[in-house]
Amino acid sequence: MPDLPTIGGDEVPREPSMPFGRAAPGTGSPPSAADATVLGGDAPAGSSSAAPLSSGAPKTRIQLEKAxxxxxxxxxxxxxxxxxxxxxxxxxxxxxxxxxxxLKLINPGMDSSSVLGRFEQERQALAIMNHPNVAKVLDGGVTDMGRPYFAMEYVKGEPMNEYCDSRKLDLRARLELFIQVCEAVQHAHTKGLIHRDLKPGNVLVAAGEGDRPIAKVIDFGIAKALNSRMSEHTVMTEMGQMIGTPEYMSPEQADPDAADIDTRSDVYSLGVMLYELLVGALPFEPKELRSRAYREIQRIIREEDPPTPSRRLSTFATKDAGSATKIAEARRSRIDQIAQTLKNELEWIPLKAMRKERDQRYASPNDLAADLRNYLGGLPLVAAPESKAYKLRKFVRRNRVLVYAATAVAASLAIGAVVSTAFAIAEARQREIAEQAAVAERAARERAEQRERDVQAVLGQQVRLTSEFGGGDTGSRMATELMRQIDALSQTVADPAERTAMQQSFRDALLRINMTDVAATLVTEIMLERAIARASTEHANDPFVRAGLIMAAGRAYQQLGRTERAEELFRQARDLYGAQLGPDDRRTMLASQWFARVRRDRAEAERGLREVLARLTALHGEADVDTVECRRLLAAFLEEKGDRRAALAEYQAVLAQPSLTPDIRSGTMSAVGDLQRAGGDLDEAIATLRQARTEIERLQPVPDRLLSNVLTNLGLALADPSTPQSQAEGIALLRKAIAIDSAFYGDAHPLSFDSRANLAATLELIDDGSGSSIAEAIRVFDENRRVGSSLVAPPDEHLLSLMESAMLMAKTAPADEAAARPVLADAVKLGEDALRVADQRRIADAARWRDFRKTMAFIYARAGRFADAERLQRQVRDLWLAAGEPTAIPVFNITKDLAGALVAQGRLGEAVDLLQAMQDAKPSRAPTSDARWVNAIMLRDLLREQASRELAGPAKARLVQQDAEVATLRKARDAAGLR
Structure with missing residues (x-):
């Protein structure tokens, strides 16, 4: 913790900004060195004591106590x-x-009457309060050395602003949370106490029942006693001493001549907190304010009016686009939408609370909370300017049908009473009616859109829950819990043999049930379909809310892999938004791009995504956040399709935008690096991934999943068989990724299975013949099998790990045919069982579908079942070729494997033709490419075999050409230093 500056020789004492559970103020609060109680002398302006707060020398606290x-x-x-x-x-x-x-304990040496009195005052203040939003005092006393202490409720929470930003609470949720703070401060006022240092760091938020956020006001250390009995035992603030945090301090607190401070001082501080909560910035810039001399700070607080919240936000949008984007994302909105919402009327509330004249503020925190409820309920605000037009607009918002009918009657009467002098009056009246109707319509739309955002926020929790656990993981948990209960029930059976038979019978039954489908059905039928049904009935006349509910449900279905239903829901949401807002509204286009993303017709899916991207680009530009997100979605679609070059081009177009947030930029770089690796461009991949890692590790806090992802991609690139010099570093990074995933998700999570499988597969690939890497790979695969065996319905990643374990069994089978036969039979059975379960689950991920088949094909080939291997290899190759990249490394690899299976079946000619077609595809790969080299060598060897069987024929002529091709490639590789 940094020491604090001195002013005129006096140390600036620092109250802990959040003494319960965390030790740093919220990100929106002023810097930690400024989060202090400020002392000032009574020197005249211009004297040495009127120096800036940044001057002075640090002092050290003596610590006697220890853990x-x-x-x-x-x-x-x-x-x-x-x-x-x-x-x-x-x-x-x-x-x-x-x-x-x-436990709060007075510092040694701080035994002046004012400090002791203030400490005792805090203990009394807390002791007489009993409110769910105030930290409770539990005990107190005096140490053997005469130092007072008291014990308070330990609140393991976050500062309010930090909590709201990290969970991306929208404006409505922030206001509802802030009302709790007002109620807590009101309770303190009824007990005769003023806080006088309200700020986000003194309001901690923790999860309560049902994960509902609960605000706790802490640190009444400088509360002023209002009743006479407490004041008799308390030494109040000395003359010339400012107590509080300047950015949140009321004008009367900043006035050295002020005779009294009442509850409205806390109302002012609440207004500043509300301003910051809405805007993401303080009314006065902390660095600028604290760079001024002490008396100048007092003058600014007392006399200068801050910019309105909407103007402060607009300044961010024009001068600091990066900060503006973060502020908007933390509120689930756009800067222009937030600024308009504030300007419409919401900003009147903090501005009234922050009036310089306290008689013009809200009389109490209760009144402030009541006006916030007025806003949330669509009622007129006490803070609003006295205007009949404003009250009329609020009435129109709540009673649209009645107002429209009344205005229609008024219009008819005006028209029926036409006279020459009245015609102009009637015309003016019509204009006024039209304006009122337009205002009402806009207001109604704003409320509907706010309700839509509220619904989206609630359902977003369901979507995130679904995406985090997934159907496979949830099904596994359900099956494990069922088995646990069955095991407990079976303990009532006395006979051990009968008990074991009962357990095994239930376990066998559960294994025959696809628990992934059961879990997904429960989620869809109980949670999602009921929400959709309510959307159609309860919100039949509210298309915005209905569209929002349907959109969120579509995202949940998409996460569960139920793309058919997701496609239908996204289409409905697109049509609802389109009918209300037109085809070019952002929400219409968002629904359109997700509709395209999940379409079963993949050609139509790609066309739809590209159309939305073109419209967004034309309307909002390449750098717009929605344009960027749509392009990332298209890139992910193309990557899944296997179109590596096209995916890479889209990701690189994203990276070309200068205003990307750090997480989007680094995550996109990680995807680019992995695509470069998959394409064989290892040097570029490693450079890209190292840069991505550096940028991710600069983020605070570092996002675990993003870091694990880039470490995995970088580790795979460094540990490639063609880069032996960096393999040790690559393996170390893969191990680190495993540690992160296990700590963040747990060992049984699908992502943890994936991380371990990546390490094991890489170890197997780079084994140098000593068997040490193979042995470790077997241990890692065994760990996956061990963890998976504890799950009754394991996730897809566990099935793939079983498949890879089977492949390793086949690869390391004894050379002796008789000894290898049972090992290979076990490997085939293990692989077939895993593939059968995977097919039953209808795996939609193309990459995983290919991995299952390619691995099983290898096992079949090792076991001598070449026809079965060929069948699976052709399926994988056809899928790659359909992606439109016939020279990709995976196509080279699967073609080589397929040629081997054909040769093993005596179909040498077919194998030669297959490899020749691969070579004739005129690959864009460099002559030094390993894949191109291996294909050329294999084709040459097969042509030699074919030529040896012919006395004379085309094979000999083709062999001469192939020898020349091999010689050309060898020359290029020798020049590059490759073997």
Missing amino acids: GDMIGAFRLIKELGAGGFGVVWLAERKVPYEQKVA
């Missing part, structure tokens, strides 16, 4: 934060029951 010490009944665990006069520890007690607390 493990006992303070009363409490054992200290670790320090949570320290201020100018107090230090807060995490502590615990064992009797009368186990409990963790935040």
Whole structure:
């Protein structure tokens, strides 16, 4: 924790901005060195004591206590934060029951009457309060050295702004949370207490019942007593001493001549907090404010009006596009939408709370909360300017049908009373009616859109839940829980043999059930279909909400792999949005691109995505956030299709945009690097992935899944068989990715299975003949099998790992035919079982579908079942060729394998033709390409065999040409230093 500056020789004491559970202020709050109580002398302006707050020398706090010490009944665990006069520890007690607390203890040497009084005051303040949104005081006393302490409820939460931003709460959710803060401060006021240092760091938010966020106001360390009894025992603020945090300080707090501070000072601070919560920035820029002299800070707070929230936001949009994007994303909206919402009326609330004259503010936090409820309920605001037109607009919003009928009657009467002098009046009246109707319509649309966003936020939780666990993972958990309960039930059976038979019978039955389908059906039928049905009935007259519900349900179906239903829902959402907003509205295009993404007709899917991308580009430009996201979606579609070059081009077009957020940029770079690796461009891939890793590790906090992804891609590139010099580094990165996934998701999560399988497959590929890498690969595969065996219905990744284990068994089978036969039979059975379950699950991922078949084909070939191997190899090759990239490395590889299977069946001529067609495709690959080299050598060897069987014929002539091709390639490889 940084030491704080001094002013006029006095240390600037720091109260812990969040003493319960975290030690850093929220990202929207002023810098930590500024998060302090400010002391100032009474020197005249221009004297040395009126220096900027950044001057002065640090001082060091003496610490006597240490972890493990006992303070009363409490054992200290670790320090949570320290201020100018107090230090807060995490502590615990064992009797009368186990409990963790935040224990606040006065610093040694800080024994002046003012500090002791303020500390005692905080203990009393907390003790008399009992509110769910105020941290409770639990105990208190004095140490053996005479230092007061008290124990408070330990709140394991985050500062309010940080909580809202990290969970991307929209404006409505932020207002609902802020109302809790108002209620907590109101409770303190009813007990005769003013907080006087309200700021986001003193409001912690934790998950309550049902994950509902609960705000807790903490640190009443500088509360002012209102009733006479407490004030008799409390030494109040001394003359010339400013207590509070400047950015949130009321004008009267900043006035050295102010005689009294009342509850409206807290209302002002609440207004600043609300401003920051809505806008993502403080009314006065902290760095600029704190660079001023002390008296200038006081003057600014007392006299200068800050910019309105909408203007502050608009400034961000024009001067700092990166910050504007982050602010908008953290509120699930766009900057222009937020600014318009604020300008319409919402910003009136914080501005009223922040009036310089306290008589013009809300009288209490309750009144502030009541006006926030007015806004949320569509009622007129107390903060609104006194205007009949405004009240009329609010009435129109709530009573559109009645108003429209009334205005129609008024219009008819006006027309019926036409006279020459009245005609102009009637015309003006019509204009006014039209304006009112337009205002009402806009207001109604805004409310509908807000309701739509609310619905999207709720259903978004379901979508994220679905995407995190997936059908396979959820099904596995269900099956495991069923088996656990069956095992518990079977314990009531006395006979061990009967009990074992009962358990095995149930286990066999569960294995025959596709629990992935069961889980997906429960999610779809219970959660999603009911939500869709409610959308059609309860929101029949509200197309925005209905479209939002249907859109969110479509995303959930898409995550579950139920693309047929997802396609239908996305089409409905597109049509609803299109009818209300037109084809070029962002929401219409978002629904259109997702509709295209899941279409079963892949040609139509690609055409649809490209059409939406073209419209977004024409309307909003290449750099627009929706354009970028659509292009990323198209790139992912093309990558899944196997069109590597096209996918790479789209990802690179994304990277060409200058205003990408760091996470989007680094994630896209990781995808580019992996595509470069898959295409054989290892040097480029490694350079791209190293840069992506660097950028991801700069993010705070570092996103675990993004880091794991780039470490995996970089590890695979570095550990490629053609780069022996970097294989050790690559294997180390793959191990690190496993550690991250296991810590973040758990060992049984599909992504953890994937990470372990990547390492094992790579170890098998780079084995140098010593068998050490093969042995480790077997251990890693065995770990996947061990974890998977504890799951009754394992995820797809476990099935693929079983398949790869079977492949390794086949590859390492003994050379002796008799000894190898049972090993190969076991490998075939293990592989076939895994492939059968995978096919039953109707795996939609093209890459995974290919991996299953390619691996099983290898096992068949090792076992001598070449016809079965050929069947699967042709399926894989046809899928790659359909992707439109006939010279991709995977096509070279599968063609080589297929040629081997044909030769083994005595079909030498077919194998030669197959490899010749591969070579004649005029690949764009360099002559040094390993894939091109291997294809050329294999074709030459097959032509030699074919020529040896002919006395004279075309094979000999083709062999001469092939020898020349091999010689050309060898020359190029020798020049490049390749063997």
